[in-house]
Amino acid sequence: MVAHSTTTVPRHRNWAVTILGWVCVLLGLLLLAGGVWLIVLGGSWYYALAGIGLIATGLLLTRQHMAAVWVYLVTWLGTVAWAWWEVGDDWWMQVPRLLAPTLILILVLLCLPALYRRGR
């Protein structure tokens, strides 16, 4: 899915973007592993799916690829929709659902300038 990105050699790799990418991969793997366990136990599918979204975002970030932003936006919007469906306007219940994912959204968006330069 990131094959075309290998056609251009990076002028210089942004290490902050790369680190964020690997952090996303790590968190995504944890979410996916726990999420699969939860599915086996008969629980919600959200965590495994969010884990996949986060892993994809992370891998794209490590390749300095603009698609990372789009993949994460989809993950984040899905998260918001799921969270609202599950607990609505109960803000204490929204803390674990929205706080960290939104923080990651901000970090991913902060990568935009680097990714944009890279994409030119």
Add this chain to the structure above:
Amino acid sequence: MPRTPYSLALVAALTAAGPLLAQDEPAPDTLPATDAAPDAEAADPATETDTDIGADTGDAGAPAEGDEVPAEVAAARAPQPQPEVGADWPFWGGDTDATRYTPLDQITPQNVSQLERVFEYHTGDLPEGTAEGTYSPEVTPLKIGDDLLMCSAMNILISVDAATGDENWRFDPGVPNEAIPYGATCRGVAVWTDPEAAEDEPCATRVIQGTLDAKIVAVDIADGSPCESFGENGTVDLWQDIGERVPGWYAVTAPPVVVRGVVVTGAQVKDGQAEDSPSGVIRGFDARTGELAWAWDLAAPEENRNGPPEGEVYTRGTPNMWTTATADEELGYVYLPMGNSAVDYYGSNRSEAENEFATSLVALDATTGEEVWHFQTVINDVWDYDLGSQATLLDWQGTPAILLPSKQGDIYILDRATGEPLTPVGELTDLPQGEIEPDYISETQPYSEWHTLRMEPLEPKDAWGATPLDQLWCRIQFHRANYQGYFTPPSSDAPWIQYPGYNGGSDWGSVAVDTERGIIVANYNDIPNYNRLVPREEVEGVPIYEQDERGTGPEGAADPQVGAPYGINVNAGWRNPVTGMPCVAPPYGGIRAIDLETGETVWDRPLGTARRNGPFGIPSYLPLNIGTPNNGGSVVTAGGLIFIAAATDNLFRAIDIETGETLWSDVLPAGGQANPIAYEVNGRQYVLVTAMGHHFMETPVGDSVIAYALPE
């Protein structure tokens, strides 16, 4: 949970103390004075308002059927004049009815913001050595005349000037550290005035407490000197007829009550150790002499009324009363909120008598020790749903009544004379019975249809955390556990969720009742526990009588339950072991005003801010009113205020009883897990709370007694 490293010093101390402790005090060779009235009928309420000390036996509390009752016994068992709440706070629960309501009205919602500290007194009782990590004093002073009367965590009796905080006297009964049971706690004292003694006679008015090393101690209110006429030089040994002395297994943490000259006490029997545990016997002692007036051994009430036969002990392992009873001087009754049997989470080996009385409010005739009625709140309790709250006397729609809050949050109102419910009691049916002991687990349970503090059952989406990751961990734990809602029976193949947990609902802080406005003020916890029965071969903990070192973990964490096929492991508050945060969202506790006429909620709000709480135990300093776990009750004033600390944010606050709004607060130097009081000196109203911390609530330890008043 921190585990206090155990020093060799304690082992040495225990060994040294052994021979001393083994020297039982000689059995009293004179039989108790009430010997003559074992067949007495339950007191007739109609005749009990007579306060004439010289009344004949027919008018006294114990109309004996042909038995000769010595004149002085009859006199001692007649109703005695009782002090009133107002300038004084003469009882642990405030007034004779234990309403925690004061008629004082100087401090109001309009002027409470001006409240300032008048004094901060330090008891000097702070944990040393092995007592480190076990302090939970929970003390509420009494105020009588010019003085505050209190005990410290280690049972030092102290009198302090109520206006200045200057110490008048102290008496240290020398309780050793190894006597500390689950926590070093002394919730308070009782004060009794001998109606026959001249005012200047020594010990005419005496301060009475039960101690951690299971003694009743009586001292003179004037100077703290032991009452020589009471027991052995002011001390009665409660280990008498209990069995082998194992320090910390059997301890008194609640104030005794005095009914018609009889001091009534139970004791805390450390939970989860063994089915063969000290008896939960309730005993009455003559307040003047300290002689045993009667014993109520629920499994042998007739046989052991005057103590067990020579060489025997009170029936072992029976349900105990660790909390505070309520005295009814008028009817001559004492109302006992009973706990569960010593092994809380497995019931098949319990006797019929244990099943009959466990987790029940029991009314005894305090003059004879005979049971009058009992009201059970849990059938075959395997959840440690001990009755923890002191019941409150009130007049309910014209009937003398008693209000009983439970750990499950149910509030019952019963006829004081008969125990019949005055508010509707429903029945839950078709409850799950589990696989461990399906024949023992009851298919039905009672509940209050009138009012409950209990919330809706948990769902998977209630799993919580700071991030999706720890929330996911909790959500996995939820799905791994057995949970079929309220009264999910214990299990061993997988953990089970108990909700509400054993901390309530309403615990020992109990509720306050504003009888003028007709409002019940109830603070409560709202926290599940995550438990598992541990098969015998996996049990690592050893019972207290085999321990050479003492754990300090929370109650029920890896208790052996010797005699049952399972030990018990409790994760109190269902906390994530990595972050320390609970697996469910706040609020973890709240405070609610309930209309006494209708049972409807007037207002309900979280109690306790996030200022001291956060993930990994890091204080967040957030002023958000999240609702923390809380322990300790409130006082309600005629001025229209509720004063309460209780929460884990170390704040002492004043709440408008009409709206539930916090109008004033002060940061305490330690945890305020204690019931506050209100009193008056020279026309100035004070509110007072002790800030001494609590190991289980994880608040900092202290030794402060702090009084507040408006500027003069």
